Amino acid sequence: MPHESRIEAGIEIIPLCDAVGPMGAAIRKPLPEMFRGASFPADAEWVLHFHCYLLLAAGRTILVDTGVGGADSPAASWAPVPGRLVAEMAAAGVKPADVDAVVITHLHSDHAGGCVAGGAPVFANARHLIQRAELDWVSRPMREQVVAPLGDRVEAVSGDVEPFPGVRLLHTPGHTPGHQCVAVGDLVLSGDVLHHPVQLDDPTITYVYDEDPAEAVRSRKAVLSRARVLATAHFAEPFTSLSS
Numbered sequence: 159m160p161h162e163s164r165i166e167a168g169i170e171i172i173p174l175c176d177a178v179g180p181m182g183a184a185i186r187k188p189l190p191e192m193f194r195g196a197s198f199p200a201d202a203e204w205v206l207h208f209h210c211y212l213l214l215a216a217g218r219t220i221l222v223d224t225g226v227g228g229a230d231s232p233a234a235s236w237a238p239v240p241g242r243l244v245a246e247m248a249a250a251g252v253k254p255a256d257v258d259a260v261v262i263t264h265l266h267s268d269h270a271g272g273c274v275a276g277g278a279p280v281f282a283n284a285r286h287l288i289q290r291a292e293l294d295w296v297s298r299p300m301r302e303q304v305v306a307p308l309g310d311r312v313e314a315v316s317g318d319v320e321p322f323p324g325v326r327l328l329h330t331p332g333h334t335p336g337h338q339c340v341a342v343g344d345l346v347l348s349g350d351v352l353h354h355p356v357q358l359d360d361p362t363i364t365y366v367y368d369e370d371p372a373e374a375v376r377s378r379k380a381v382l383s384r385a386r387v388l389a390t391a392h393f394a395e396p397f398t399s400l401s402s
């Protein structure tokens with residue numbers, strides 16, 4: 159059952175559920191540390207959802223994040239591959255070749271793993287917008303297996319930019335140096351600025367895989383103060399309304 163889309167500032171935002179799975183043993187371990195002081199039992203199961211989003215904006219088709227990828231993805235060591243992104247897009251009537259632009263929130267394997275399949279770009283006609291700081295930082299496996307095959311489809315951006323009318327990219331460093339969110343009106347597609355709903359109540363709760371925890375907290379607070387609605391990557395429900 160597909161999630162319902164919504165329209166903000168004239169732009170349709172369609173959630174795509176790429177994958178769902180329990181956090182694997184390797185990354186489950188840090189849970190008690192992540193939620194120290196929070197009302198989430200350390201032994202509770204944490205089921206991770208992997209959402210991507212399509213934006214239909216004035217005739218343009220923009221994809222935000224590409225999910226975990228296929229069996230050959232760098233995410234295969236820990237995430238529930240293969241992702242079903244392309245099938246989810248088909249259900250929304252969009253083919254990979256229709257995508258004009260891909261925005262990558264950051265170069266972790268569960269967000270960029272679906273850019274490439276069998277060594278070839280999946281969204282062959284799309285520019286791939288990635289922060290310059292992220293490209294300078296990216297891990298070697300992701301550089302070799304994801305960024306390199308994209309070739310000149312990669313378009314580096316720096317800071318806050320508006321590549322399409324009404325679609326703003328916000329540089330939100332901390333989880334990674336070049337992490338970016340996407341703002342459509344006061345809806346923010348928040349990538350990995352948040353990992354779990356407990357961080358809505360206490361944005362100072364950090365995740366052990368935040369590269370710079372203090373900066374991640376600053377970015378999380380900034381996003382929460384500007385957004386009326388979040389479209390998250392990893393919560394169970396794609397959209398979260400924030401009370402003001």
Ligand SMILES: [Zn+2]
Binds near residue numbers: 266268269391392
């Ligand atoms: Zn993630």
